[in-house]
Amino acid sequence: MDAQALLLLSFGGPERPEDVLPFLENVTRGRGIPRARLEAVAQHYHHFGGVSPINALNRAVIADVEREFATAAIDLPVYFGNRNWHPMVEDTVDRMRADGVESALVLATSAWGGYSGCRQYHEDIARARAAVGTGAPTLTRLRQYYDHPLFIAAFADAITAAVAELPEQHRAAARLVFTAHSVPVAADESAGPPVDGGRLYSRQVAEAARLCAGAAGFTEYDLVWQSRSGPPSVPWLEPDICDHLDALAGGGVEAVVVCPVGFVSDHLEVVWDLDNEAAAKAEELGLSFARAATPGSDPRFARMVVELVREVMAQTPVRRLGTVPGYGVGVDGTVCHPSCCGSELSAARSGGSGR
Template identity: 80%
Template sequence: MPTEALLVLSFGGPERPEDVMPFLENVTRGRGIPRARLEAVAQHYYHFDGVSPINALNRAIIADVERELATAAIELPVYFGNRNWHPMAEDTVAQMKSDGIDSALVFATSAWGGYSGCRQYHEDIARARAAAGDGAPTLTRLRQYYDHPLMIETFGDAIRAAVASLPESDRAGARLVFTAHSVPIGADETSGPPADGGRLYSRQVAEAARLSAERAGFAEHDLVWQSRSGPPSVPWLEPDICDHLDALSADGVGAVVICPVGFVSDHLEVVWDLDNEASAKAAELGMSFARAATPGTDPRFARMVVELVNEARAGVPARRLGAVPAYGVGTDGTACRPGCCGS
């Protein structure tokens, strides 16, 4: 029986209507979000019968990773845990302990630096190990992978496929717009070590967008944000995707290709915020609209995960395309730098 494993660690999402409000309460615990706001967000989930796609998508990723590991003759069982909904990370790590797992690498379904994209996953790992108690497996998170060549190839190819889905007359003039999850400006400014200038999250997103646009053959592109939450008094990264569509329309742009570069898979904030709200806004403005696929279901994504595993286990050199730092195992062997993300 192997004593090493791989843990896929993610955000989590409801899988039936009665899960929706408890899930949202988990996500927002301690943040003082009014009940009315949670009920409004819940309607997005009820639009899809109370089921977020994220767990099913993660299980599909895990199946792909298991096949890639088998092909590479790497005997590494794969476990699945979440921050906010079942299977909870605490339960998964307890099962790993029961199964005799001594150590595991952790692949988080976030490619980014910053608090919610990186540091919070370290907190999840620490909480799960503490809950498992003495004998809990050692858990080491794999590095940030925003600029891995396989990620960028997948996004670039998805952009080209989205362009091809537009009416032929609209393709040449289509504007390429990248989106990622907005965060408070203050949180972005403190993401990454101060010695590196902070703003690690937004800089990594901008670099991933640049690399993906280059791969897709676009000389120009825009970067905007989506899925903001929280009180209006707190400034977040802008512009919002729908506001940007208004601005593009005013400038005479008649077609857009949206690439959700900040997301690994088509979970709720992609299928609601883009496939529903943004596409409806584009239709209202008379704009042709196409949305590029996310990379999680592409076979290259699982190959990337196995490459990251080999970086950590066998010292395989990291493959990176970007000029913005990416921290964690596989770069300098440390999970965090001093002062990174408010530490």
């Protein structure tokens, strides 16, 4: 297909202290989250001066992609829009229309299937086009890329670098622990086309962990979850990272390397939940702790974007390492199933993420 632009579509985050609560209200709109809970979460942002790193990280990704496009002779301007904070995707799509863009590809900053990682981005696209109305460009989301070789290689090298940060005496026996954003169990069970039997999100995360561990030379590892929210009565994917650190310490483990395999960039749920809470828990337990970097700032991420674009525009071969299905334009022409990843349950119960 022809395209005239690329839209990087992300979650969004505040860039000033006064933006924090309005941003959280956008994230949780329609879910009846108590004000006290929002104010408690706001303190995580204020710990970093009221600024989430996600917008700056996304702008850096865009700069990397623009350089790779220039090297590859791909003439596509790159636009930036968010679901929950400025630049809002509706405003960006309106600017694209004004610039004469009639057709664009969309890169979501999530590698995964599931509601919040995939279907909700399709809903963002539809909402933005409806808001712009007549003349809104056609927007086609690129495929899920959880098992792209460049994505996996960047994580694998980050794991190796994190091991090297540990005290030398702890490196050989360090336990590798992968984390991803937890979601309600019922939401995960409904994730993916019915023919696949659900649980597309957790299966893709498990497959990515397997691939990354193998590429980094690990035969043993754990997969845990982080950043859950919502009432305790609703089951979410477990175990939680901090609970798992307790279990590891109790079993005699002395060092851990944590890889946030479920995240593209080091945004707030990585730097708070892992670099603060999990790191503090490890220190309390006497565990040596190192955290692997996310791939968004690795040059291979931008090169992966070039490959994803070429899959659609030039019908180049799809490169995948995993055995769990991935969906979207670019995977043998398939797109998401109409009944994939039911939104009502997930939207009501998920606390949202920056994936």
